[in-house]
Amino acid sequence: MFCKRYFLLIILSLTMVGLVPAQTTRKQSAQLERPKLVVGIVVDQMRWDYLYRYYNKYVEGGFKRLLNEGFSCENTMLNYIPSITGVGHASIFTGSVPSIHGIAGNSWVDPVSGKSVYCTDDSTVDAVGVASSPKGKMSPRNLMATTITDELRMATNFQSKVVGVSLKDRAAILPAGHNPTAAFWFDEASEQFITSNYYLQQLPEWVKLFNATKPVEKLIENGWNTLLPINQYTESTPDDSPWEGLLKGAEKPVFPYDLKKAFAQDRSSFEQTPFGNTLTLQFARAAVDGYQLGQGGTTDFLTINCASTDHAAHLYGPNSIELEDVYLRLDRDLTSFFIYLDTKVGKGNYLVFLTADHAGANSEGYLAAHKMPTGLLDEGIAGTLKKRVEKEFGSDKLIARVGTFQVSFNNHLVDSLQIDREKLKAFVVEFLKRQEGILYVADQDKLAVSSIPEPIKTMAINGYNPQRSGSVVFIPQAGWTPSSYTKGANHSLWNPYDTHIPLLFMGWKIKHGALNRRVNITDIAATVAALLHIQMPSGCVGLPVTEVTDGK
Incomplete structure (x- = not known):
């Protein structure tokens, strides 16, 4: 009986000793530190x-x-x-x-x-x-x-x-x-x-x-x-x-x-x-x-x-x-x-x-002068696209905007004219694929199954907001830039x-x-x-x- 009581007292003492540092630590960190x-x-x-x-x-x-x-x-x-x-x-x-x-x-x-x-x-x-x-x-x-x-x-x-x-x-x-x-x-x-x-x-x-x-x-x-x-x-x-x-x-x-x-x-x-x-x-x-x-x-x-x-x-x-x-x-x-x-x-x-x-990016002229890969995208690409869309679908106003390497549609007009949205997107994708200086083109809703390599694919997915982004995204070749930037420089790519x-x-x-x-x-x-x-x-x-x- 004595040994059993003695053993229990030792266990209790060790447990109480173990609690002391924990309590002390909590007191020391009671005041949360942050910068001013x-x-x-x-x-x-x-x-x-x-x-x-x-x-x-x-x-x-x-x-x-x-x-x-x-x-x-x-x-x-x-x-x-x-x-x-x-x-x-x-x-x-x-x-x-x-x-x-x-x-x-x-x-x-x-x-x-x-x-x-x-x-x-x-x-x-x-x-x-x-x-x-x-x-x-x-x-x-x-x-x-x-x-x-x-x-x-x-x-x-x-x-x-x-x-x-x-x-x-x-x-x-x-x-x-x-x-x-x-x-x-x-x-x-x-x-x-x-x-x-x-x-x-x-x-x-x-x-x-x-x-x-x-x-x-x-x-x-x-x-x-x-x-x-x-x-x-x-x-x-x-x-x-x-x-x-x-x-x-x-x-x-x-x-x-x-x-x-x-x-x-x-x-x-x-x-x-x-x-x-x-x-x-x-x-x-x-x-x-x-x-x-x-x-x-x-x-x-x-x-x-x-x-x-x-x-x-x-x-x-x-x-x-x-x-x-x-x-x-x-x-x-x-x-x-x-x-x-x-x-x-x-x-x-x-x-x-x-x-x-x-x-x-570096300036296009600077890259060209030093024999680096570069080029200027066709300044008339948006106008040409609108004309092609008008010929195929009956209205050049279906394209609301071509900017920041995205194509946005006038969705209200697309719906009112009962245009097949999937056919419209596919038409735009195929047109852009044929343009000089463009490396990849994708329907934004199909990015996950596109042939765009990583990390570009994930970057495009992360950037796509269905309510605010264009329906089609295109990626120029490295060093290529819009023709409006013959002077100075631009940015917005991967x-x-x-x-x-x-x-x-x-x-x-x-x-x-x-x-x-x-x-x-x-x-x-x-x-x-x-x-x-x-x-x-x-x-x-x-x-x-x-x-x-x-x-x-």
């Missing part, structure tokens, strides 16, 4: 290789700081097509693909009305900060899934502040989500940042004060010359290459540029200079001050899109001195912004991720030059490192959710990058 501020920076049309092409000319505090202090996912890819702005921003912040989040393009054809719909159009709202303007009739209502910013708001019972900033409306609106504190974008006509009454009934005083300083006039005052002596831009083709586009008011695409002259002819030309990024980051800093982001008891979230990299690449091309100068100046602007955050929020108290919505993007994390709980396994753009929101211990967005198909999350 998350800053999501999307550099528009930034190719991954720009991190290294210009590396030796970057200063220590911008891209080099992200690479040398932070964690770089070197093989981050888009896992859908089309690779364009609205789709990219929606995919980054929802962790989802166009098939699910619904932003199937910058615009699409409404299947009922047959009219074009812009991705953030909202006729029920009006501009705030400027007289009634289409520029202000914008909201996130077309987005069909929540964002990581939405999930943060809900996780903190809407105590977290969320603000979206960009020159582009869609790039401010989609990242900020459905119920942010605010989203602001730039109105070229008034030279002011504005919003819509979806968010606010009037501009905050800090925005009014910022606009009142006339920052654009100050930024264009001295024109645009190269940051460094022009002979040091050895990573780029010579100034005045034949495939460069022309800034308004300029006689040749050469430095220096008279920005007052350009702005007088076209106010949007400001966005094709590096100073559009400077303005955006100045406004982002004002937003941190104005809303006291990172100063409260909950985590706040600031989304920033640097759009001038996209506008400049479209105009001048990715191998131009102009684009190199845009990146060198952005690098300096990021340096100043990070120093500001170090002071305002505290180094180590904020989490930054930097990525891109898509990348971009190729690595359009889909290989940077992804870097820095700051709060982020260890230094890099990985080369594939990461998808849809993994970004899942990774941020894991870092913040909040739910992933409602349509998220991505997975956390554990090499990043395990460092915290």
Whole structure:
């Protein structure tokens, strides 16, 4: 009996001893840790290789700081097509693909009305900060899934502040989500940042004060010359290459540029200079001050899109001195912004991720000059297709749109004329297959059984939203581009030059490192959710990058 009691006492003692560390651990982790501020920076049309092409000319505090202090996912890819702005921003912040989040393009054809719909159009709202303007009739209502910013708001019972900033409306609106504190974008006509009454009934005083300083006039005052002596831009083709586009008011695409002259002819030309990024980051800093982001008891979230990299690449091309100068100046602007955050929020108290919505192709002229595979698609392909369809089916209006490498039908007319939809699609597919420079063509409803190889097939499936995408998709040969881009460059295809993007994390709980396994753009929101211990967005198909999350 004694031995039995003694044995039971030993077991009970060991059990109680085992409970002590567990209780202590729970007490130690009772307070959930999160950063004071998350800053999501999307550099528009930034190719991954720009991190290294210009590396030796970057200063220590911008891209080099992200690479040398932070964690770089070197093989981050888009896992859908089309690779364009609205789709990219929606995919980054929802962790989802166009098939699910619904932003199937910058615009699409409404299947009922047959009219074009812009991705953030909202006729029920009006501009705030400027007289009634289409520029202000914008909201996130077309987005069909929540964002990581939405999930943060809900996780903190809407105590977290969320603000979206960009020159582009869609790039401010989609990242900020459905119920942010605010989203602001730039109105070229008034030279002011504005919003819509979806968010606010009037501009905050800090925005009014910022606009009142006339920052654009100050930024264009001295024109645009190269940051460094022009002979040091050895990573780029010579100034005045034949495939460069022309800034308004300029006689040749050469430095220096008279920005007052350009702005007088076209106010949007400001966005094709590096100073559009400077303005955006100045406004982002004002937003941190104005809303006291990172100063409260909950985590706040600031989304920033640097759009001038996209506008400049479209105009001048990715191998131009102009684009190199845009990146060198952005690098300096990021340096100043990070120093500001170090002071305002505290180094180590904020989490930054930097990525891109898509990348971009080389100019057709540049590729041809260097004997690379390239070509221009027939500029009359849409008109010829409509004529062939009219001859075969009785109306050229059956084709509503040929754009973003998709063919959209006027579904209402197709139905009213009792056209066999399957025959119409098959006719269009066969026509496009015979066109020079087109590699693959498919009926979007039959993508799964098409002869398109992976990963292109899955990328097309992920990008197909039946209510908003075209009925037929076509894929050009590598290096081929629409004939409208004889100058500058374009994007929207599956190729690595359009889909290989940077992804870097820095700051709060982020260890230094890099990985080369594939990461998808849809993994970004899942990774941020894991870092913040909040739910992933409602349509998220991505997975956390554990090499990043395990460092915290």
